[in-house]
Amino acid sequence: MRTILITGPGGSGRTTVAAATALAAARQGTRTLLLGADRDDTLGAALGVRTGPEPVTVEPGLTARRPDPAQGFRDGLAALQDRAAAALDLLGASRLDPEELTPLPGADELALLRALRDAALAEAHDLLVVDLPPAPRALALLALPEELRRYLRRLLPPERQAARALRPVLGRLAGVPMPAEALYEAAARWDLELAATEAVVADRNTVVRLVAEPGPAGADAVRSAGLGLALRGLRTDLLVANRVLPEEVPADSWLGGPLAQQRKALEEWQGTYDVRTVAHLGRDPRGTDDLAALDAPVVNPDATPAEWPVADRLAEDGVLVWHIPLPGAVREELDLVRRGDELVVTAGPFRRIVPLPSALRRCTVDGAALREGTLAVRFTPDPRLWPRGR
Secondary structure, three states, X not given: OEEEEEEOOOOOOHHHHHHHHHHHXXXXXXXXXXXXXXXXXXXXXXXXXXXXXXXXXXXXXXXEEOOOHHHHHHHHHHHHHXXXXXHHHHHOOOOOOHHHOOOOOOHHHHHHHHHHHHHHHHOOOOEEEEEOOOXXXXXXXXXXXXXXXXXXXXXXXXXXXXXXHHHHHHHHHHOOOOOOHHHHHHHHHHHHHHHHHHHHHHOOOEEEEEEEOOOHHHHHHHHHHHHHHHHOOOOEEEEEEEEEOOOOOOOOOOOHHHHHHHHHHHXXXXXXXXXXXXXXXXXXXXXXXXXXXXXXXXXXXXOOOOOOOEEEEEOOOOEEEEEEEOOOOOHHHEEEEEEOOXXXXXXXXXXXXXXXXXXXXXXXXXXXXXXXXXXXXXXXXXXXXXXXXX
16 A cells, blocks of 8 residues: 655645545545544545544545544543553552543644554555644654654663563562563553554655645745655655646736745755646635646655665775765754764754664764765774674
8 A cells, every 4th residue: 555644834735735635546546545633624624524533435435534532542541541450449549531531732643643554554445645734743743653662662672571570589689669561561562553653654655745835935844844854764755836826927916926936946846856736726725626626646656765874885995884865954953973872863953863783883983974965974893893804
C-alpha cells in the first residue's frame, strides 16, 4: 500500500488538497482511505459529508475517517487501570470513570498515529492519504515514534531484560525494589506498537507531500519544512503550489503584485522540488465537484526513496565520511555533537539524535563541512578501537 502524508503551513489549503488527492485517486480506480485529525471536521466540510470515528463512504472507492482522540484516550486509560488494579487497590485509590475523562494535549496526534498504523496493517486499501496537522506539528508528530522508542531503550535497555529472572535476588541484595515484571511487559508492548508506526512512516512506499501557497510566507515555510523533513530522512515526492492565480490578469489589476510574488516563489521551488500547481477557483472548494475541478496530482511515479545518511569510504586517506542531505540549511544554524554512540544533529529549529553504525562508533569525529545542501561529517578510525592488520 502506498501512503501520502500531506502537510504544509497553516492556512495553505492542505486539507482541501488532501481531499482532492484522495478523490482523484478513487476516481482512477484506486481503493483509497482518507484520514484526518482536525476536531472541527474541515475534512468533512471539504468533502461535503460528515466524517467521524467510523469510516464513511464518500463515493465508490473513497472512504474517509477521522479518529476520535477522546475515545482512544478513554480506552487506553481504562486498560491501564485494569493492568494496575492490584497497585491501585493497595494504595486505596479509586478508579477514574471513563465518562469523566477528557483527552490531554497530544491525544489527537496519538490517535492519528494509531489510525495510520492500523490502516497500514489492515491492507484493506491501495492508497492511504493522511491530512497531517500544519508543518511544525506534523514534523513533531512524525518524529514521535522514533523519539519515544529511544526513550524506552534508555530507560529500560533490552540487555537488562535478560536478568528479569534474577530480579527478586537482586532486589534483596541491593535493598531497593526492582522494576516489576509488568513494567518490562508494558515497555515491550509499547516498543512493538511504536516500531509498527515508525515502519509505516519510514516505508519506501510512504512519501510526504508539501502544500503551500506561493509567496514570501509560503517560501519561508517550505524552506523550513523541507529542512525538517530532510533531517528526519523523509522524502518529499511533490510540492503542491495551491491557489495559483491565472497568468492573464489586466495590467492595472491589483492582482499584478500577488502574481509576481507567486512567479518568484514558483521559480525558486522548481529548482529544488517537483512542483505541481493547483489553480485558484475564486472560492473555497466545497464538495466533490469543486475538489475534482482542482485536478490534484495523485501519485508521483518518479519519486525515489530517500537515503539518510550515506557513508562513503575515502580510500586515499582511510577516512569515513557521513553525508547528511540538509537542503536549505544555514551554516550558522548548524550544530553537531558526538555523544557516546550517538550523533546529535541540530539544523535551525530541528534536532535529531542518530545512533552511529558500528564502524563509526570506533572512530573519532575529524570535522564537518556544509556544501551544496549536504553536511559531510568526517570520521577517523580510532587506533585503540579499530582492528589492526597483521
